[in-house]
Amino acid sequence: MAPKNDGSAKKVMNKGAWTAEEDSKLSQYIEVHGAKRWKTIAAKSGLNRCGKSCRLRWLNYLRPNIKRGNISDEEEDLILRLHKLLGNRWSLIAGRLPGRTDNEIKNYWNSHLSKKIDQKGKTQEVSTAQETTSQLKTRAPAPMEEEGAKIVGSSEPTFDVNEFFDFSTELEWVNKFFELDENP
DNA sequence: AACGAAGTCAACCGCTAATTT
């Protein structure tokens, strides 16, 4: 496609950390026009940012009811359970944690929980080293195993999620989870 | 106190899915 005018005048977008002024501009624009058509928002709000960047900033920091930091034990437990079910489906997991964002959960997982599980896996690896593989095979398969296990398996340390959670007691909880999805 | 290593987290990138024209 030929440039409409001098191509050398291509605008260079801002990158990196957002300033308070930029936040304010974005918030004000969205308050008036709503959070849709991010390219337009980026162009008309007076921000020298791309639409993607605006969307991310809004979703992760500026939108109302965002919780930041201090992930509670309950939330942590929920993240662990959901991750076991869904793998790295951060947006789905975030959807079950009001006020939390996919990015925050992803970061929390990568910096806190993955290590926790890694440690747990290692200690259990030692204690269950004698357990025969045949015992493991007789366990009930995890729901979502087909999809979830693939995803988890690609990035997880090598430990058996069946060891980490007792799926027999999880089934009820899992069913509730999917009921929620069907009836929003 | 100074320095390097490790940890944390905000933001970007590349890609796919969904929607619009």
Next chain:
DNA sequence: GAAATTAGCGGTTGACTTCGT
């Protein structure tokens, strides 16, 4: 139905902070 545009996702990066020596 095809092409273009937009939205959304997950992985990765890099700047900053904290910790250990």
